[in-house]
Amino acid sequence: MDSSPPSVVTDDKQPPRGPLLERRQQLTDALDESPYDLIFYLERAVVYSNLAYPDLAAGDAYRALLLADEVHDESFEYHEQAREALEEYDITPCPEVLNHGRLVDDLRRVQGGEAAAEPYTFLADLASARCFQILSISLLLCGCLKSALSFCERGLALVPNNKELLEIKGYIEQVARRRLRKQPDEPVEINRLPDRGLVRREVYPWNNREPDRFSEESLSFLNEQLSGMAPKCEVRVSNLPILIEGQGNADGYDVIPTCSQLGLFAKEDIGPGESVLEEYSLLTANSRHKESTCDACGTELPPLDSNSKAVSCPECYDTIFCDDLCFSKAQQQYHPAVCEKDVDSIAKDPDDHDIDQSLYLLLLARLLAMSTHQEIHPLEVKEIKYIWGDFVPTHLNDIDASVTDEPPPEWTLPFSFKYNIEIPLHILEKMDIDIYATLPQHDLWVFNTAYSKFRGTASARKNPRDGRPDVAAVHPFWCLANHDCDPNVTWEWGGRMVLSARQTRVVGGRPGGIAAGEEILNHYCDVDLPVQQRREWAVGSLGGWCMCKRCREEAAAPATTNGSGPMEGVVDG
Numbered sequence: 001m002d003s004s005p006p007s008v009v010t011d012d013k014q015p016p017r018g019p020l021l022e023r024r025q026q027l028t029d030a031l032d033e034s035p036y037d038l039i040f041y042l043e044r045a046v047v048y049s050n051l052a053y054p055d056l057a058a059g060d061a062y063r064a065l066l067l068a069d070e071v072h073d074e075s076f077e078y079h080e081q082a083r084e085a086l087e088e089y090d091i092t093p094c095p096e097v098l099n100h101g102r103l104v105d106d107l108r109r110v111q112g113g114e115a116a117a118e119p120y121t122f123l124a125d126l127a128s129a130r131c132f133q134i135l136s137i138s139l140l141l142c143g144c145l146k147s148a149l150s151f152c153e154r155g156l157a158l159v160p161n162n163k164e165l166l167e168i169k170g171y172i173e174q175v176a177r178r179r180l181r182k183q184p185d186e187p188v189e190i191n192r193l194p195d196r197g198l199v200r201r202e203v204y205p206w207n208n209r210e211p212d213r214f215s216e217e218s219l220s221f222l223n224e225q226l227s228g229m230a231p232k233c234e235v236r237v238s239n240l241p242i243l244i245e246g247q248g249n250a251d252g253y254d255v256i257p258t259c260s261q262l263g264l265f266a267k268e269d270i271g272p273g274e275s276v277l278e279e280y281s282l283l284t285a286n287s288r289h290k291e292s293t294c295d296a297c298g299t300e301l302p303p304l305d306s307n308s309k310a311v312s313c314p315e316c317y318d319t320i321f322c323d324d325l326c327f328s329k330a331q332q333q334y335h336p337a338v339c340e341k342d343v344d345s346i347a348k349d350p351d352d353h354d355i356d357q358s359l360y361l362l363l364l365a366r367l368l369a370m371s372t373h374q375e376i377h378p379l380e381v382k383e384i385k386y387i388w389g390d391f392v393p394t395h396l397n398d399i400d401a402s403v404t405d406e407p408p409p410e411w412t413l414p415f416s417f418k419y420n421i422e423i424p425l426h427i428l429e430k431m432d433i434d435i436y437a438t439l440p441q442h443d444l445w446v447f448n449t450a451y452s453k454f455r456g457t458a459s460a461r462k463n464p465r466d467g468r469p470d471v472a473a474v475h476p477f478w479c480l481a482n483h484d485c486d487p488n489v490t491w492e493w494g495g496r497m498v499l500s501a502r503q504t505r506v507v508g509g510r511p512g513g514i515a516a517g518e519e520i521l522n523h524y525c526d527v528d529l530p531v532q533q534r535r536e537w538a539v540g541s542l543g544g545w546c547m548c549k550r551c552r553e554e555a556a557a558p559a560t561t562n563g564s565g566p567m568e569g570v571v572d573g
């Protein structure tokens with residue numbers, strides 16, 4: 001087989017982005033008008049492929065595949081709409097997006113040249129095969145080899161001799177053998193294939209919902225919200241070192257490059273031990289089915305005896321809240337969207353290797369319940385709108401997406417077919433949401449943007465019984481505090497996320513307390529550890545090698561470690 005990178009989806013090598021972005025917008029508008037038209041989804045998938053967003057291409061191809069299934073089965077909910085949309089298209093010539101390579105001939109040959117009962121059923125079969133092509137090559141490019149091979153095999157079951165699908169299968173096996181260190185003639189077992197990859201983490205060029213976090217308007221909104229939970233603090237712009245991924249030689253430098261981000265600052269003196277911030281958040285997740293935590297705030301529930309303040313929802317008795325306050329906040333902000341909808345068991349009790357993905361997914365599910373119930377776009381929900389997403393500029397991500405062993409290093413957002421595409425749509429369907437008619441709210445790029453914000457800001461709590469992190473939360477104000485290995489606060493997450501001023505500082509045992517104007521310095525790792533281990537721990541949540549004063553001094557003159565400071569895991573940590 002030819003071993004050069006495939007061009008199954010992309011016919012032009014590097015088409016210009018401007019017209020492609022315009023075409024993407026036209027197709028998005030067309031989908032707004034005709035949300036059940038699978039041809040528009042397939043066309044947009046090809047545009048995404050040409051723009052080097054294979055994850056988004058896979059997302060659209062999967063929706064098109066679901067619509068093709070709707071066309072085939074009269075008992076499905078959107079059968080009529082999907083069929084009517086497809087009936088608008090001719091079979092000869094068929095829509096260009098379906099006429100790829102020899103796919104039409106291949107399918108006719110398999111179907112024995114017989115005319116299908118109705119032209120639209122032939123188009124639906126053709127569309128399914130095209131979806132399998134796009135899904136398999138796109139997921140391969142994202143590094144999700146198991147899902148890629150599974151879709152490829154489903155495609156080959158439909159059109160066994162299709163050259164493009166056979167080529168894709170060859171590429172998947174080639175990459176799989178390299179990743180699993182197998183010989184060229186050894187068989188590849190589908191269940192051993194990696195199924196997690198990385199995709200672009202960016203503010204998409206069409207995402208006009210990201211606020212300018214540094215604007216007067218944003219800062220005054222944030223400060224108004226903050227005043228209730230941290231009366232002595234304010235949100236301000238902070239200058240932070242630009243971090244590199246691994247060990248560098250900048251420890252001894254007097255000046256290191258910095259960038260502007262946000263941070264929390266004291267606007268009045270705060271005494272040692274004094275509370276700095278108390279934040280309540282409903283953006284929580286619990287990955288244990290039937291676990292005794294409050295559905296709203298994630299607190300361990302009190303024993304359910306006669307004195308218990310715990311309340312269960314009168315409609316769906318299984319959902320329990322620690323008290324009336326949590327119940328009423330849940331009712332106001334999200335619960336009716338999921339009440340009696342049978343979404344509770346989804347993604348619960350995951351395997352060990354899926355724990356982090358399932359917690360992030362459940363945070364996404366909570367966000368979708370909040371936005372649905374509050375009737376606002378998910379990215380406008382105030383709990384995530386202003387969060388730092390650690391986005392990489394689009395132009396740095398913009399590389400030629402050819403098949404290599406791994407996605408490019410600029411792509412940093414963890415991705416899998418199951419957790420980014422399949423289960424979020426399944427959850428929406430369970431919530432009785434029409435996933436086609438609500439595309440602007442539930443497009444894959446919206447999920448990816450939310451995931452970018454959760455990663456690096458969510459905190460997780462371990463279950464004392466087995467040490468597995470099984471409750472996670474996003475506290476949007478707590479997570480504005482930057483890290484330092486000589487922190488001036490400690491944090492604790494019970495029902496509220498609480499930051500308190502340290503009694504004593506780690507370095508030199510200085511007395512705690514924070515003077516007006518000083519930055520609130522949290523810790524993302526165990527500050528008792530030696531410098532190398534601290535840096536390794538914090539790299540996930542910091543996005544690089546810690547360059548705080550303490551780390552630089554200790555790395556330049558190792559052998560002194562002091563102080564105390566317990567730490568629970570930040571999910572990414």
Ligand SMILES: C[S@@+](CC[C@H](N)C(=O)[O-])C[C@H]1O[C@@H](n2cnc3c(N)ncnc32)[C@H](O)[C@@H]1O
Nearest residue numbers: 240241261262388479480481482483541542543
């Ligand atoms: C949880 S957020 C903190 C708030 C963030 N600065 C903002 O603007 O919203 C974590 C991100 O802040 C930055 N950060 C926090 N502490 C830092 C430090 N000590 N040095 C460099 N960057 C830091 C990193 O980019 C990290 O990914």
